Amino acid sequence: MGDFKLTTVEEMEAATNRLLETGAKVGADAWQIRVKNQTPHCKFGEQGICCRICAMGPCRITPKAPRGICGCDAHGIVGRNYLKFTAGGAATHSDHGREICHTLYAADPNGAYKVKDPDKLIRIAKEWGVETEGKDIYDLAHEMAELALMEYGKPFGVQRWLKRAPEHTQKLWHDAEIEPRAIDREVATSLHMTHMGCSSKPEALVRQSLRAGLADGWGGSMCGTEFSDVLFGTPKPIDTEANLGVMNAENVNIVVHGHDPSLSEMVCEYADDPEMIAYAKSMGAKGITVSGVCCTSNEVAMRRGIPMAGNFLQQENVVLTGACEAIVVDVQCIFPALGPLSKCFHTKFITTSPIAQMPDSDYIRFDVGTAAEKAKQIVKTACENFKNRKPELVYIPDMKQKATVGYSLEALVKVLDGVTNSQVDVTGTTKPLLECVTSGVIRGAVAMVGCNNPKVRPDTAHIEMMKKLIANDIVVVASGCSAQAAAKAGLMDKAAKDLCGAGLKRVCELADIPPVLHMGSCVDISRMMILVSELAKDSGLKISQLPVVGCAPEWMSEKAVSIGNYVVATGIDTFLGVDPYVSGSSEMGEWLTNGVRDWVEAAYTVETDIDKLCDKMIERIEEKRTAIGI
Amino acid sequence: MTLFDRVFSGNDAVYGLTEAAIDNAIAQYGADQAVSFPHTAYSLPCYYAVTGTKVANLGELKEALGVVKTLMTREQKLNDAFMSGVATALCAEFIEVLKYINGAEPYAEPYYGHLADAIIRELGVPLVTGDIPGVAVILGKAPSNEEAVELVKSYQAQGILVTLVGDVIDQCVEAGLKMGYALRIVPLGKDVTSVIHVVSVALRAALIFGNVTPGDAGALMKYTMDRVPAFVNAFKPLDDVVVACGAGAIALGFPVVTNETENIFRVPKSLIVQEDVSKFNATSLEARDIKIKITKIDIPVSFASAFEGEIIRKG
Numbered sequence: 042m043g044d045f046k047l048t049t050v051e052e053m054e055a056a057t058n059r060l061l062e063t064g065a066k067v068g069a070d071a072w073q074i075r076v077k078n079q080t081p082h083c084k085f086g087e088q089g090i091c092c093r094i095c096a097m098g099p100c101r102i103t104p105k106a107p108r109g110i111c112g113c114d115a116h117g118i119v120g121r122n123y124l125k126f127t128a129g130g131a132a133t134h135s136d137h138g139r140e141i142c143h144t145l146y147a148a149d150p151n152g153a154y155k156v157k158d159p160d161k162l163i164r165i166a167k168e169w170g171v172e173t174e175g176k177d178i179y180d181l182a183h184e185m186a187e188l189a190l191m192e193y194g195k196p197f198g199v200q201r202w203l204k205r206a207p208e209h210t211q212k213l214w215h216d217a218e219i220e221p222r223a224i225d226r227e228v229a230t231s232l233h234m235t236h237m238g239c240s241s242k243p244e245a246l247v248r249q250s251l252r253a254g255l256a257d258g259w260g261g262s263m264c265g266t267e268f269s270d271v272l273f274g275t276p277k278p279i280d281t282e283a284n285l286g287v288m289n290a291e292n293v294n295i296v297v298h299g300h301d302p303s304l305s306e307m308v309c310e311y312a313d314d315p316e317m318i319a320y321a322k323s324m325g326a327k328g329i330t331v332s333g334v335c336c337t338s339n340e341v342a343m344r345r346g347i348p349m350a351g352n353f354l355q356q357e358n359v360v361l362t363g364a365c366e367a368i369v370v371d372v373q374c375i376f377p378a379l380g381p382l383s384k385c386f387h388t389k390f391i392t393t394s395p396i397a398q399m400p401d402s403d404y405i406r407f408d409v410g411t412a413a414e415k416a417k418q419i420v421k422t423a424c425e426n427f428k429n430r431k432p433e434l435v436y437i438p439d440m441k442q443k444a445t446v447g448y449s450l451e452a453l454v455k456v457l458d459g460v461t462n463s464q465v466d467v468t469g470t471t472k473p474l475l476e477c478v479t480s481g482v483i484r485g486a487v488a489m490v491g492c493n494n495p496k497v498r499p500d501t502a503h504i505e506m507m508k509k510l511i512a513n514d515i516v517v518v519a520s521g522c523s524a525q526a527a528a529k530a531g532l533m534d535k536a537a538k539d540l541c542g543a544g545l546k547r548v549c550e551l552a553d554i555p556p557v558l559h560m561g562s563c564v565d566i567s568r569m570m571i572l573v574s575e576l577a578k579d580s581g582l583k584i585s586q587l588p589v590v591g592c593a594p595e596w597m598s599e600k601a602v603s604i605g606n607y608v609v610a611t612g613i614d615t616f617l618g619v620d621p622y623v624s625g626s627s628e629m630g631e632w633l634t635n636g637v638r639d640w641v642e643a644a645y646t647v648e649t650d651i652d653k654l655c656d657k658m659i660e661r662i663e664e665k666r667t668a669i670g671i
Numbered sequence: 672m673t674l675f676d677r678v679f680s681g682n683d684a685v686y687g688l689t690e691a692a693i694d695n696a697i698a699q700y701g702a703d704q705a706v707s708f709p710h711t712a713y714s715l716p717c718y719y720a721v722t723g724t725k726v727a728n729l730g731e732l733k734e735a736l737g738v739v740k741t742l743m744t745r746e747q748k749l750n751d752a753f754m755s756g757v758a759t760a761l762c763a764e765f766i767e768v769l770k771y772i773n774g775a776e777p778y779a780e781p782y783y784g785h786l787a788d789a790i791i792r793e794l795g796v797p798l799v800t801g802d803i804p805g806v807a808v809i810l811g812k813a814p815s816n817e818e819a820v821e822l823v824k825s826y827q828a829q830g831i832l833v834t835l836v837g838d839v840i841d842q843c844v845e846a847g848l849k850m851g852y853a854l855r856i857v858p859l860g861k862d863v864t865s866v867i868h869v870v871s872v873a874l875r876a877a878l879i880f881g882n883v884t885p886g887d888a889g890a891l892m893k894y895t896m897d898r899v900p901a902f903v904n905a906f907k908p909l910d911d912v913v914v915a916c917g918a919g920a921i922a923l924g925f926p927v928v929t930n931e932t933e934n935i936f937r938v939p940k941s942l943i944v945q946e947d948v949s950k951f952n953a954t955s956l957e958a959r960d961i962k963i964k965i966t967k968i969d970i971p972v973s974f975a976s977a978f979e980g981e982i983i984r985k986g
Contacts, residue, residue: 462939465945465954476938477938480938481752484747484748542748542749544748544750
């Protein structure tokens with residue numbers, strides 16, 4: 042056992058409360074306060090029965106007013122709101138993927154961005170039928186980038202990545218008419234459908250929600266993940282640390298926050314530069330510590346072992362330590378509150394993307410062409426800010442856990458190769474994992490994803506469910522803020538094997554892995570889609586037959602809904618701990634929790650009681666096992 | 672039927688037999704009748720190692736069976752299968768000890784049955800130094816006598832201690848293979864329950880050399896997994912009882928290699944299906960991470976430390 046001990050939510054909350062005391066001293070606002078101000082929430086909004094898509098409204102549905110002014114009923118309003126929500130998420134991930142494709146297009150052997158995994162690029166090129174023989178790798182990169190960018194707006198055909206799915210899944214998509222065409226088209230079509238006087242039939246709105254989701258998971262997100270690997274390297278198992286204690290009081294602390302690794306990779310690169318370290322020293326610091334928040338943190342943790350300071354609802358805590366010289370952000374899930382908050386401290390809140398501009402920030406516009414010089418400027422700015430630190434406000438909670446991360450699909454297959462027997466097995470497949478599952482040693486797998494949401498006690502659902510799952514011999518793959526919750530708690534420390542049931546524990550020992558596997562950022566959920574596809578192909582089963590489910594217990598963003606839609610559409614039952622604003626329509630509820638099963642062999646389960654949610658997942662996994670006789 | 676169901680079924684079968692055997696013995700000899708294995712300070716070594724309790728007579732043996740029953744939980748989880756495997760092993764030990772009741776000598780040439788403490792103490796040093804790089808437990812009936820002998824000899828040539836259970840012994844005898852403890856080939860017995868005598872070796876090794884406290888099942892299993900380089904070769908057909916015994920072996924960290932393909936589930940590094948018996952050796956060594964450095968000397972006879980005790984007879 043050693044001295045391994047999980048960090049509890051109570052301990053994390055105590056640390057947060059201590060930081061909030063600092064905040065109170067300097068008059069800082071905090072999400073904890075804003076939640077109180079916003080509670081109770083508007084019931085019409087919560088149930089999804091408020092519509093303001095035209096200027097005749099806003100309309101809301103009540104027993105006395107069962108229809109909006111145009112005549113749309115609750116089902117149509119909830120359906121449209123749901124599709125708009127999805128479209129927002131799909132657009133967000135997809136634009137992130139697009140930026141990566143542009144970065145790939147700008148890759149240059151002498152430039153800031155290089156091709157770090159040429160083998161992966163060649164593999165994808167062959168998959169797409171692109172001639173690779175005798176071609177310069179950068180010419181190939183540019184050609185592939187252009188092809189990928191065409192996926193966003195091509196006039197004809199469906200997404201190239203769909204071919205990675207098992208044939209049965211492809212057929213389901215085709216028959217249900219939910220194969221995503223051009224990525225942007227699905228987003229635009231969704232917004233068209235939700236315009237006043239277009240679609241108000243739940244069936245049609247749900248169908249397009251799945252298609253827009255698939256355009257994300259099997260389009261935009263997959264582009265983001267695959268080409269990020271090409272540019273920055275495919276993740277391999279690597280040791281790192283998580284929680285606020287990774288910040289170093291004696292160093293210049295730069296926190297990267299947001300999503301796109303094009304920025305965070307460059308910041309990490311320059312923070313490592315001897316010239317910059319010397320510069321930090323000249324400013325009175327001992328060195329430079331880069332840590333991360335949210336998905337860009339996941340990206341650099343997976344590839345560089347950069348420590349993870351925290352997840353979504355911890356972003357303000359980073360500044361509250363008083364030891365953050367700069368919080369550098371790009372896009373998505375960045376609290377605009379960071380602007381005013383940073384003004385209470387010496388912290389520089391540096392925004393970098395024209396997509397995400399915020400008041401009270403230093404805007405250092407970052408683009409591929411000037412990446413190196415801008416990254417250097419950012420690091421320099423942070424170093425120069427060290428001397429402005431107010432020592433009386435500095436408090437870094439002394440809590441962190443070890444984590445082993447970096448489990449890309451490629452890395453997982455390599456881990457699995459490690460437990461094969463060269464006398465009987467082939468390598469390079471998911472078969473050893475399937476054998477563990479079919480024999481019952483591992484009961485199944487849960488993909489834990491998603492955000493934090495103040496509606497759920499932050500991180501509790503993630504951590505408590507994971508603990509229960511691994512104790513029941515269910516392996517957990519995690520991404521996003523769920524993965525960071527696991528890392529903060531210590532569930533990604535290999536020593537956490539002692540919390541597992543005998544089966545999973547044995548697997549962790551033999552394969553030398555932690556029981557919760559970090560597969561990356563939110564776009565990296567596409568890795569999970571490829572993983573289940575490989576499992577289905579290697580087993581000869583349908584994806585929907587595998588004892589695998591998805592779960593977003595603390596979700597909050599539109600992206601999470603888009604993700605949920607493509608996970609369900611891929612054939613994986615998905616469990617939500619927060620209602621997606623559909624409780625106002627029985628028809629929409631029926632479609633999402635049951636009706637879509639006819640198309641894609643999977644559906645949603647919504648359960649806000651986290652303990653019950655977990656039991657339902659375990660139950661579903663066992664049902665699936667029974668159904669295939671294992 | 673799931674793999675775990677097979678384990679549970681085999682466990683239930685052995686438990687039933689054990690219960691009947693103990694009840695019969697009590698009816699015949701009375702509950703105060705002493706039970707023990709010869710030449711051991713560890714009572715019923717497996718039961719003692721797992722529970723920390725010594726068993727002196729039939730009445731206590733009956734009580735011990737009640738303890739074994741508590742291990743036989745029936746959830747579809749590896750822990751349950753492991754514990755049922757351990758329970759099966761303990762039942763086997765009970766059945767075997769009954770054979771020794773009243774000073775009986777149940778095993779005779781070529782069978783060894785229970786192995787004395789002295790043998791384990793003697794084995795300890797070569798096991799630690801790696802002179803004995805592994806312990807093979809071969810069980811069942813090989814496809815042919817030749818394949819049986821070839822497999823046994825292949826291990827013998829690597830200095831691996833080979834223990835045999837069941838029909839494979841007859842096969843080796845028929846083929847004229849020289850066997851015996853001095854040659855590191857130990858035929859244990861014909862009944863599948865006699866496999867417990869090699870388990871007993873592993874567990875006494877943990878108590879003697881590993882300083883494991885009797886009753887500390889966790890430390891015991893960790894020691895056998897980390898330090899006792901044993902593995903099982905089980906020939907088809909595998910019945911549920913053998914599968915249940917296999918679960919016990921895997922629980923201790925010993926992989927099982929079999930040529931059974933019917934109704935079996937593969938488990939990486941633990942339950943490996945190798946249809947080609949000639950590859951059992953290589954498959955097993957890899958599964959148990961046994962690495963043998965061999966300097967091949969090109970001579971017309973076999974050469975290994977296993978032949979050190981060989982006696983050359985006249986003629």
